[in-house]
Amino acid sequence: MTGVFEGFATIGAVIALGALLAHLKVVDLTAQVLLSRLAFFVASPALMVVTLGAADVSAVLSRNLVASVAAVLVAGGTYAALARFVWRRPLGHSTIGTLSASYVNAGNLGIPIAAYVLGNAAYVAPTLLLQLLVLQPVALAVLDADARGGRPPLRTMLARPFTNPLTVGSLVGVGLALTGWTLPRAVQDPLELVAHMAVPAMLIAYGIALRLGPGLGAGGSAVEVGTTSALKLVAQPLAAFVVARYLLGVEGHALLAIVVTSALPTAQNIFVHATRYDRGTVLARDTILITTIGSVPVILLVAALLG
Template sequence: MQGVFTGFATISVVIAVGMLLAHLRILDLSAQLVLSRLAFFVASPALMVITLSRADVHQVLSANLLASVAGVVVAAGVYVVLARLVWRRALGDTTIGALSAAYVNAGNLGIPVASYVLGSAAFVAPTLLLQLLVLQPLALGFLDADARDGRARWWQLLSRPVKNPLTVGSLLGVVLALTHWTLPTFVAAPLALLGDLAVPCMLVAYGVALRLGPGLGRAGSVAELATTSLLKLVAQPLVAWFVASVLLGVHGHALLAIVVTSALPTAQNIFVHATRYDRATVLARDTILITTIGAVPVIVLVAALLG
């Protein structure tokens, strides 16, 4: 359990630093925007190249992936139906809301949790690759289309994601992993250094937004926020457990890994995307905050029941 608390404590401290810097007026909302753009266009793509080049992509074809896909589809699908039929959200806002309800923090939190709680970071690789190569490019395609004219055309969904820096970085990392080709030091070292900026930039920017932006639940629908949070913390891990245990017959440590991974909170980079496209930023920010706090007892409970 120490790994769970260590991972969450690390994230909380860096977010608190961002809040403190904003409180002291060292950073303002314009600085938050700069940090978010730096993470989106430079640091995160570099991090994806380095991280995925070292991943075992063959783990994508596993029960872990199937159960993770089921959890994502149900959580995101329920939100999309409610957003379009009940809250009448536009395409971009719906996309960010769906990501908030289903896109787990598989990188900067999932990796340490998998390492310390599950025994190996490899357990989070299927979810990481699923999100980076399928869910994120698809979502960014919708966001790009919405930013242009509010309509998602099929050729935009096919062409625009591969022009996105995060997607390009992810694809390069997968190619390197599949070919077992190692980047020369003069390329890998700068990429690794730039990649190290990604998580701190995201978390500091998030802290600034928490301090200077609207208070929790003061902008947007409280019911919508409750929905995204419950879908992420309750529905997604429950669906993953059901598919893995009941339908696929997974048991023991492998089942624990699947459910813990699905119970991870919403990723901070969803707030970066929301800021980049100016869509549902408050919903993304508040869902990240609630799920990051709520994931601690949820993961502890999962570990106690299945560990």
């Protein structure tokens, strides 16, 4: 379990650094917005090229993917239904809430946990690809449309994700993985250097927001935050377990990998998207905080029961 604690400790330390810098007035909320934009438009697309370019794309065609999709549909679909029919949330807010309830931290936390706890970083690849190539582009298309107002033509909606830097970076990375091509060192080396900025920028921006933004639950619904957190920490891994074990017949270490991946906390880049589009920012921030803390005992419990 050392890898679990190391992964969470690393993330917590960088978030704490952002909060400390804000507390000491070295940076302010303007810096938080700037870091979020840098992560969104520059560093994260580079990270997608580097990460997916080295991924085993064939891993997406596995039982792991089927269970992951089912778990996302249960957690995200439940929140979307509540947001639409109970809380009457607007489209952009509902989109961020759906992501908060179902989009796992498969990158900067999932990869080290898969490598050090599960023994193989490839275990997280199906979830990573699902999120980058399906969930994220669809969500960003909806957020783009909501930010612009009205409902654009279908052709515009279909084309819009491919003008998003994160989607473009993901597609380039998948193209490299499928073809086996490698970028020239003159291109690969700068890309890797910029990619290394993505996760620290996200986490420092998040720490600044925690220190200078509204308090936990302020400006939002405690019930809604509790619901997104419960869906992420309980409903999603439970759905992954049921589908993988009883519908797909997965057992042993493979089952552990599927459930642990689904139990990962909400990804920090959801807060970046919320900030970028100014939709559901407090909901995303609070859900990330609660699930990041709460996922530690959840993952330890999963490991104890299935390991």
